[in-house]
Amino acid sequence: MPILLGCIADDFTGATDLASFLVASGMRTLQLTAIPTTELDLSEIDALVIALKSRTQPVDDAIADSLQALHWLQKQQCVQFYFKYCSTFDSTAEGNIGPVIDALLEALHESFTIACPALPINGRTVYNGYLFVNGELLNECGMQHHPLTPMHDANLVRVLDSQTQRKVGLVPHTVIAQGVEATREKMQQLAIDTSYAIIDSLTQDDLMTIGHACSELKLLTGGSGLAIGLADNYAAKGLFTRQQNSAQLTKQPGEVVILSGSCSAATREQVEVFQQRQPSLKIDPLLLHSGQQSVASVMQWFEQYRSQGPLLIYATDHPDAIKRYQDKLGANRAGQLVEQLMADLVRHLSNLGIKKFIVAGGETSGAVVQALQVSALKIGATITPGVPLTQTVGDNPQLLALKSGKFGGPNFFNKALEMML
Numbered sequence: 001m002p003i004l005l006g007c008i009a010d011d012f013t014g015a016t017d018l019a020s021f022l023v024a025s026g027m028r029t030l031q032l033t034a035i036p037t038t039e040l041d042l043s044e045i046d047a048l049v050i051a052l053k054s055r056t057q058p059v060d061d062a063i064a065d066s067l068q069a070l071h072w073l074q075k076q077q078c079v080q081f082y083f084k085y086c087s088t089f090d091s092t093a094e095g096n097i098g099p100v101i102d103a104l105l106e107a108l109h110e111s112f113t114i115a116c117p118a119l120p121i122n123g124r125t126v127y128n129g130y131l132f133v134n135g136e137l138l139n140e141c142g143m144q145h146h147p148l149t150p151m152h153d154a155n156l157v158r159v160l161d162s163q164t165q166r167k168v169g170l171v172p173h174t175v176i177a178q179g180v181e182a183t184r185e186k187m188q189q190l191a192i193d194t195s196y197a198i199i200d201s202l203t204q205d206d207l208m209t210i211g212h213a214c215s216e217l218k219l220l221t222g223g224s225g226l227a228i229g230l231a232d233n234y235a236a237k238g239l240f241t242r243q244q245n246s247a248q249l250t251k252q253p254g255e256v257v258i259l260s261g262s263c264s265a266a267t268r269e270q271v272e273v274f275q276q277r278q279p280s281l282k283i284d285p286l287l288l289h290s291g292q293q294s295v296a297s298v299m300q301w302f303e304q305y306r307s308q309g310p311l312l313i314y315a316t317d318h319p320d321a322i323k324r325y326q327d328k329l330g331a332n333r334a335g336q337l338v339e340q341l342m343a344d345l346v347r348h349l350s351n352l353g354i355k356k357f358i359v360a361g362g363e364t365s366g367a368v369v370q371a372l373q374v375s376a377l378k379i380g381a382t383i384t385p386g387v388p389l390t391q392t393v394g395d396n397p398q399l400l401a402l403k404s405g406k407f408g409g410p411n412f413f414n415k416a417l418e419m420m421l
Helices: 011-023 061-073 098-110 154-160 180-190 205-211 225-236 263-273 285-289 296-307 319-329 334-352 361-370 412-420
Strands: 005-009 029-032 048-053 080-082 113-116 123-129 129-135 168-172 196-199 219-222 256-260 280-281 311-314 356-360 377-384 386-392 399-403
Touching: 005 011, 005 061, 011 029, 011 048, 011 080, 011 225, 011 361, 011 377, 011 386, 011 399, 048 061, 048 123, 061 098, 080 098, 080 225, 098 113, 098 154, 098 219, 098 311, 113 205, 154 168, 154 196, 168 180, 180 196, 180 205, 225 280, 256 263, 256 334, 256 361, 256 412, 263 280, 263 311, 263 412, 280 296, 285 319, 285 334, 285 361, 296 311, 296 356, 319 334, 356 361, 356 412, 361 399, 377 399, 377 412, 386 412, 399 412
Parallel strands: 005 048, 005 080, 029 048, 080 219, 113 196, 113 219, 168 196, 256 311, 256 356, 280 311, 356 399
Antiparallel strands: 029 377, 123 129, 377 386, 386 399
């Protein structure tokens, strides 16, 4: 059987987010943390997800990495391709979403695709082309303060139009509400003189409609929610039979450590809730820069409180603090210091035999996965929408929960811990 869906995600947690929805639909899914350099046994895989770190890369680098991933997926003879970005469309006017889609379309010799970031189950909806987060406009929900991709416009037609020379249109909700055929016909009309269509979506049923309407598009782009209807398309074509055990993982004994680098409002609340019952340690970029805080000092704290675990080590902070760090250290230096600390720390913890980590934040998750030299992840059951439990592939499997900063309720860490037991 062919690989049905080849996916390119612009960060690590975005990749696991997408993979979790594919597994929930019954597709056997493998997430790759880099483009493989050796042959893989893909005989029992329906979908592949390659996790890049391209969301905040320079545009040319993001395009090059995305095309390299696409070319490898083409060699696997994928039936359809999917470019996954964040459900809050994290990308400024100088950002990567438009240029990367341009390059992917050209490489596939295609002229039209959709942009569907909506994820209603997590409060991300699109109406008349405007993106809302829990009922608030994107540029008023806190995303305007994002340290790397601040969003100052909720109109996705304008945002995408600012990133591409191609024409951008809209499929409004009045069309989506009429069903699959009306949605497909509208897309076909737009494809005559438009390259991109922003798609309205208010409910999970809308996403199912959109997914079914996209059965003949070679390239799809959007958040993870668009994936929920794709398995039906493959099944209708006789290419796919749902697997009942697609999310089964192997239990691992031992301790769990929580590492948090995200500064989103959701993660800040999760950190505050967890701190009320368990020991935690704050990582300060200024102290890292001065040498007053280091891997050695963090490990000393860990050993002191280890018996009281699970422990939380976090750099999560409020926007005003992030701005202060950036003003003193430079726009990217604070984040780089934290990522390096988390990477060094997870190597030390792994050497102590710890095999279970909960990680909050896309950049932090990327640093942790690279530090552990993970080449592939098997996707397990969903902890919260968009965040699955995962297991590293290899002789020494580890359990990882890699969470986008914006996902999960206040008790996410506790819920993830329960699933890791």
